[in-house]
Amino acid sequence: xxxxxxxxxxxxxxxxxxxxxxxxxxxxxxxxxxxxxxxxxxxxxxxxxxxxxxxxxxxxxxxxxxxxxxxxxxxxxxxxxxxxxxxxxxxxxxxxxxxxxxxxxxxxxxxxxxxxxxxxxxxxxxxxxxxxxxxxxxxxxxxxxxxxxxxxxxxxxxxxxxxxxxxxxxxxxxxxxxxxxxxxxxxxxxxxxxxxxxxxxxxxxxxxxxxxxxxxxxxxxxxxxxxxxxxxxxxxxxxxxxxxxxxxxxxxxxxxxxxxxxxxxxxxxxxxxxxxxxxxxxxxxxxxxxxxxxxxxxxxxxxxxxxxxxxxxxxxxxxxxxxxxxxxxxxxxxxxxxxxxxxxxxxxxxxxxxxxxxxxxxxxxxxxxxxxxxxxxxxxxxxxxxxxxxxx
Amino acid sequence: xxxxxxxxxxxxxxxxxxxxxxxxxxxxxxxxxxxxxxxxxxxxxxxxxxxxxxxxxxxxxxxxxxxxxxxxxxxxxxxxxxxxxxxxxxxxxxxxxxxxxxxxxxxxxxxxxxxxxxxxxxxxxxxxxxxxxxxxxxxxxxxxxxxxxxxxxxxxxxxxxxxxxxxxxxxxxxxxxxxxxxxxxxxxxxxxxxxxxxxxxxxxxxxxxxxxxxxxxxxxxxxxxxxxxxxxxxxxxxxxxxxxxxxxxxxxxxxxxxxxxxxxxxxxxxxxxxxxxxxxxxxxxxxxxxxxxxxxxxxxxxxxxxxxxxxxxxxxxxxxxxxxxxxxxxxxxxxxxxxxxxxxxxxxxxxxxxxxxxxxxxxxxxxxxxxxxxxxxxxxxxxxxxxxxxxx
Numbered sequence: 208x209x210x211x212x213x214x215x216x217x218x219x220x221x222x223x224x225x226x227x228x229x230x231x232x233x234x235x236x237x238x239x240x241x242x243x244x245x246x247x248x249x250x251x252x253x254x255x256x257x258x259x260x261x262x263x264x265x266x267x268x269x270x271x272x273x274x275x276x277x278x279x280x281x282x283x284x285x286x287x288x289x290x291x292x293x294x295x296x297x298x299x300x301x302x303x304x305x306x307x308x309x310x311x312x313x314x315x316x317x318x319x320x321x322x323x324x325x326x327x328x329x330x331x332x333x334x335x336x337x338x339x340x341x342x343x344x345x346x347x348x349x350x351x352x353x354x355x356x357x358x359x360x361x362x363x364x365x366x367x368x369x370x371x372x373x374x375x376x377x378x379x380x381x382x383x384x385x386x387x388x389x390x391x392x393x394x395x396x397x398x399x400x401x402x403x404x405x406x407x408x409x410x411x412x413x414x415x416x417x418x419x420x421x422x423x424x425x426x427x428x429x430x431x432x433x434x435x436x437x438x439x440x441x442x443x444x445x446x447x448x449x450x451x452x453x454x455x456x457x458x459x460x461x462x463x464x465x466x467x468x469x470x471x472x473x474x475x476x477x478x479x480x481x482x483x484x485x486x487x488x489x490x491x492x493x494x495x496x497x498x499x500x501x502x503x504x505x506x507x508x509x510x511x512x513x514x515x516x517x518x519x520x521x522x523x524x525x526x527x528x529x530x531x532x533x534x535x536x537x538x539x540x541x542x543x544x545x546x547x548x549x550x551x552x553x554x555x556x557x558x559x560x561x562x563x564x565x566x567x568x569x570x571x572x573x574x575x576x577x578x579x580x581x582x583x584x585x586x587x588x589x590x591x592x593x594x595x596x597x598x599x
Numbered sequence: 600x601x602x603x604x605x606x607x608x609x610x611x612x613x614x615x616x617x618x619x620x621x622x623x624x625x626x627x628x629x630x631x632x633x634x635x636x637x638x639x640x641x642x643x644x645x646x647x648x649x650x651x652x653x654x655x656x657x658x659x660x661x662x663x664x665x666x667x668x669x670x671x672x673x674x675x676x677x678x679x680x681x682x683x684x685x686x687x688x689x690x691x692x693x694x695x696x697x698x699x700x701x702x703x704x705x706x707x708x709x710x711x712x713x714x715x716x717x718x719x720x721x722x723x724x725x726x727x728x729x730x731x732x733x734x735x736x737x738x739x740x741x742x743x744x745x746x747x748x749x750x751x752x753x754x755x756x757x758x759x760x761x762x763x764x765x766x767x768x769x770x771x772x773x774x775x776x777x778x779x780x781x782x783x784x785x786x787x788x789x790x791x792x793x794x795x796x797x798x799x800x801x802x803x804x805x806x807x808x809x810x811x812x813x814x815x816x817x818x819x820x821x822x823x824x825x826x827x828x829x830x831x832x833x834x835x836x837x838x839x840x841x842x843x844x845x846x847x848x849x850x851x852x853x854x855x856x857x858x859x860x861x862x863x864x865x866x867x868x869x870x871x872x873x874x875x876x877x878x879x880x881x882x883x884x885x886x887x888x889x890x891x892x893x894x895x896x897x898x899x900x901x902x903x904x905x906x907x908x909x910x911x912x913x914x915x916x917x918x919x920x921x922x923x924x925x926x927x928x929x930x931x932x933x934x935x936x937x938x939x940x941x942x943x944x945x946x947x948x949x950x951x952x953x954x955x956x957x958x959x960x961x962x963x964x965x966x967x968x969x970x971x972x973x974x975x976x977x978x979x980x981x982x983x984x985x986x987x988x989x990x991x
Contacts, residue, residue, distance in 0.1 A: 209645050209863050211622075212856060214638060216630045224852060227631045230603075235853060236628035238608045239619045239801055241931045246606060253601050273803060274666035277848040278828045308827050403849055409631055411665060411803065411851025433825050435700050436670045454936070456669040457795055459803025460616060461627060462854065464604060471601050539633045544846070 217533070218560075218568050221541035222353050222514060223381070224403035224410045225557035226565070227465075231408055234468035235461050242458040250467060251446060251458075257470035261383060261406075261478065262398060262416045264390035268439065269416040270446040271466055272399070273459050276380045279399035279413025281309055282437040283376045286417075286425050287345060287397055290314030294345040295336045295373070297328040299359070300352035301545050302378055310347070313433065318343060324546045325516070327509045328359040330367065337371040346375050351382035353404075354544040356516035356553060357509045358386065365393040374421055380404060383414065384473055385485045385513035385557060396421040402462075405485070405513055407558030408469035412462050469558075485512040487597065488561045492554065495570040495593035499577075500584045504551045513561065515554040516547070523582050525549050531579070536572040566593055609925070610952075610960050613933030614745050614906060615773070616795035616802045617949035618957070619857075623800055626860035627853050634850040642859060643838060643850075649862035653775060653798075653870065654790060654808045656782035660831065661808040662838040663858055664791075665851050668772045671791035671805025673701055674829040675768045678809075678817050679737060679789055682706030686737040687728045687765070689720040691751070692744035693937050694770055702739070705825065710735060716938045717908070719901045720751040722759065729763040738767050743774035745796075746936040748908035748945060749901045750778065757785040766813055772796060775806065776865055777877045777905035777949060788813040794854075797877070797905055799950030800861035804854050861950075877904040879989065880953045884946065887962040887985035891969075892976045896943045905953065907946040908939070915974050917941050923971070928964040958985055 219226045240247040251270075258269045272279045284306070288294060292315040296306045299322035310317040318340050320332045328348050337343060346368040350361045361377055368375040374396040382388050385405030390398050396418040403410035417425070417439065425432075425439055432438040436456065444453035473481060489512030493503060496517060504516035519525050525542065529552070532538045541553035554569065570589040577584050611618045632639040643662075650661045664671045676698070680686060684707040688698045691714035702709040710732050712724045720740050729735060738760040742753045753769055760767040766788040774780050777797030782790050788810040795802035809817070809831065817824075817831055824830040828848065836845035865873060881904030885895060888909060896908035911917050917934065921944070924930045933945035946961065962981040969976050 209649055209859075209866060211626065211863055212629075212642050212645070212859055214630050214632045214856070217632055217636065219631065219633060221633055223849060224631050224633060227853075232628040232630075232853075234603065236624040237604075237606050238624075239611065239616050239795075240606045240609055241611060241613055241616060242802065244609065244925070244931065250604050250606075253604070257601055274670060274828070275848045275851065278666060278670075281826065281828045305827065312823055312825050312827055401849070409851065409853040410634065410849040411854055431704055433704050434673060435697065435704055436666070436673045456667045457615060457793070457802045459667065459801065459851075459854070461619075461624075461801040462803055462851070464606070467601075467604055471603055474601060533636070539636065 215537055218538045218565060220555050220560055220565060220569055221539045222553045222555055223401065223557060225407045225555055225560040227407055227409055228472065228559045230472060231465050231468045235409060235465040237464050239460050242460055243452060243454065247460060248452055250463065254463060254467050254470065257467065257474060258414050258416065261470060261473060262390045263388060263392065264416050266390065266416045266418055268422050268443065271463065272413040272415050272437070273456060274413060275411055276399065276401035276413045278437065279415050280305065280378060281434065282415055282439065283397040283399050284309035284313055285432050285434045285437055286439045287374060287376065287421060288313040288315045289428060289430050292345065293318060293340055293343045294347055295320060295333065295340065295343045297333060297348035299326055299328055299355065299357060300324050300349065301354035302349045302352060306347045325355050325357060325505055327357050328364060330360060330363050333364060333367055337367065341371065343371070343373055346373050349378040351379065351386065351511050353381045353514060355547060356505050356511045356514040358511050361395065362393045365395045369394050374424060381511065381514055384481055386482055386511065390416055402466055402469065405558040406469045406473065408465050409462065411459065412466055485556065485561050488556050488566055489515065491566055491593040491596040492556060494596045495566065495589035498585065498588040498592035499574060513555060513557045515556065516551045517554055518551055520582050523577065523580055528576050528580060531576045532572055536568065538568060538572050563597060607929055610930045610957060612947045612952055612957060612961055613931045614945045614947055615793065615949060617799050617947055617952040619799055619801055620864065620951045622864060623857050623860045627801060627857040629856050631852050634852055635844060635846065639852060640844055642855065646855060646859050646862065649859065649866060650806050650808065653862060653865060654782045655780065655784060656808050658782065658808045658810055660814050660835065663855065664805040664807055664829070665848060666805060667803055668791065668793035668805045670829065671807050672697065672770060673826065674807055674831065675789040675791050676701035676705055677824050677826045677829055678831045679766060679768065679813060680705040680707045681820060681822050684737065685710060685732055685735045686739055687712060687725065687732065687735045689725060689740035691718055691720055691747065691749060692716055692741065693746035694741045694744060698739045717747050717749060717897055719749050720756060722752060722755050725756060725759055729759065733763065735765055738765050741770040743771065743778065743903050745773045745906060747939060748897050748903045748906040750903050753787065754785045757787045761786050766816060773903065773906055776873055778874055778903065782808055794858055794861065797950045798861045798865065800857050801854065803851065804858055877948065877953050880948050880958055881907065883958055883985040883988040884948060886988045887958065887981040890977065890980040890984035891966060905947065905949045907948065908943045909946055910943060912974050915969065915972055920968050920972060923968045924964055928960065930960060930964050955989060
């Protein structure tokens with residue numbers, strides 16, 4: 208016979224999920240309503256308004272897809288790409304490769320713009336790609352690459368797409384709520400995110416937003432969207448304004464309570480204040496790590512404050528360190544992904560995980576574990592260096 | 600500024616979600632683990648084993664899709680259907696139509712076998728369809744039609760598919776945990792369900808299972824699966840046995856806690872005991888409704904105990920009754936869907952909602968509201984009739 212499962216209380220400082228505050232877990236466990244209950248429909252309207260606030264957009268088609276970020280990505284591609292289209296896809300980490308998969312599975316051609324892992328997307332290379340492929344109908348890129356901890360210049364890339372009459376698809380899974388994000392200011396056309404990063408909600412839902420230009424393209428499609436579940440014309444019947452709410456699928460009601468609560472918390476703190484908090488704690492972490500003798504994998508100008516790629520010191524056993532952190536300190540940090548596996552750790556300071564208590568836990572645990580592994584680190588210096596930044 | 604949302608405690612007796620027990624809500628709110636945490640990976644193995652128990656199968660490819668039942672349906676179709684295929688689809692309610700949409704969006708042809716809403720799928724008509732289309736590679740049907748409350752003969756239909764060398768796709772969204780379901784005994788090939796019906800878990804997850812024959816077809820595909828998110832070859836890398844768990848998407852960790860707890864509860868009660876409970880409470884409800892003077896929409900032989908389609912008495916305002924039940928009694932029952940809108944109510948006795956307290960609430964509330972609407976019903980007879988059945 209199986210038994211009930213009681214997880215320990217981990218400190219989540221990997222690439223997501225991040226620590227979920229008690230307030231959000233409390234909301235998650237409230238009594239389930241029917242997905243067509245008028246009170247739930249009212250909540251849906253409030254979630255839409257809060258997502259518009261978080262995304263900085265007036266887009267009417269702004270809603271949470273009832274599935275993880277990968278499904279949010281797919282929702283953007285299957286609705287905007289038609290067979291035979293040409294899409295410029297920027298790859299500077301894992302998620303650009305996933306975008307390529309999406310384009311090709313839509314029967315379209317992906318024109319790849321490649322940058323090294325750890326580098327931002329090159330604006331010049333994208334401009335060249337548009338010059339070479341003036342018939343490209345879309346530009347797709349990742350704002351905050353979770354696999355490398357790099358930020359690309361979303362404003363410039365979206366502007367380039369508009370110049371060339373193309374729509375833009377922007378992955379903001381790791382950026383929403385953590386760094387400046389301005390959907391309307393950028394003129395981005397389809398933007399997707401996740402709940403389990405800087406919103407510090409439970410994983411499983413993907414907020415998306417589509418510009419009026421994107422909606423126009425969806426409404427003008429000649430081929431049906433290949434996914435029934437992700438077809439925005441159908442989803443709009445349930446989430447859209449001014450329509451009788453038509454049953455499409457059963458919304459994950461309790462997950463929506465949690466998302467709503469996490470967005471209420473973001474609104475209470477204020478977007479800019481949340482961004483500033485992420486920046487401050489990031490600076491403190493870097494100061495602490497460098498005082499310990501560790502080095503960052505990404506150049507300062509391109510670092511994501513919420514996802515810190517740290518070089519693994521030579522001679523240190525990657526997996527042993529992560530296991531010790533998990534088993535002795537209940538602390539999760541992330542492994543490197545793809546090309547960076549075994550070379551970097553990814554330390555997340557996302558959402559609720561971006562706070563002093565987590566900084567202290569992480570620096571002291573890392574110092575202890577690296578010390579016991581015989582790594583050549585300086586001891587006793589990390590915490591004062593981090594605290595000096597916070598006091599600063 | 601938006602405020603925190605506090606839903607009332609409804610009694611959920613519609614077509615799902617059903618009442619979620621406090622034990623499951625408690626599990627849902629436990630501390631979030633990382634989706635690659637060894638403890639979570641252990642939980643995943645336990646969920647697989649419990650799903651095998653609930654589905655009555657030894658299928659190795661048995662797992663919860665990280666999205667609602669509609670996505671589970673789509674997972675079955677996009678993995679098993681290739682462009683140019685011919686699929687026999689049975690439609691006797693809303694969900695057969697959705698299957699047709701799935702087939703066509705895969706670039707395949709749907710051969711429709713039509714039965715009236717409220718009738719089960721006709722075995723003879725399906726046999727005729729196979730005779731006429733011997734090249735059909737799949738048969739798809741709904742075991743328990745949520746839109747009408749009708750059960751079809753899954754064993755006979757799966758056998759027919761096997762006879763003709765076709766695979767079967769079976770919708771068991773409403774049947775899993777509520778009525779006899781025997782994936783291996785039927786020889787079904789791809790089966791999907793939902794969490795928010797007779798499992799009484801929160802909505803948002805779709806258990807699926809694929810037979811070895813289905814896996815063989817997936818592995819032999821010439822076209823990539825059109826959905827990256829639902830591509831079982833990729834999902835298997837994360838959920839599969841004996842492989843290093845490869846990151847595919849971030850699992851909805853907390854929803855998995857809840858699913859696990861609901862499956863532990865099912866195992867504690869025992870499958871057959873759960874089926875018997877659903878049958879007993881159904882018989883009591885029908886006795887009560889008939890004593891009140893109401894009639895059932897579906898012939899006795901084909902009724903689903905967990906979803907009771909009740910004819911709306913003439914002259915009664917459908918929406919007004921449902922609103923009064925919701926607003927005065929916090930009781931949700933379901934409206935008719937599609938062809939049955941305005942003609943029937945759907946009273947769910949699913950999972951945790953299938954218990955005496957709910958029966959009593961529903962019969963007394965319905966009697967009160969119908970009485971105040973001036974409907975010609977007998978008063979005072981429903982509850983004794985229902986209780987006599989339970990005592991019987």
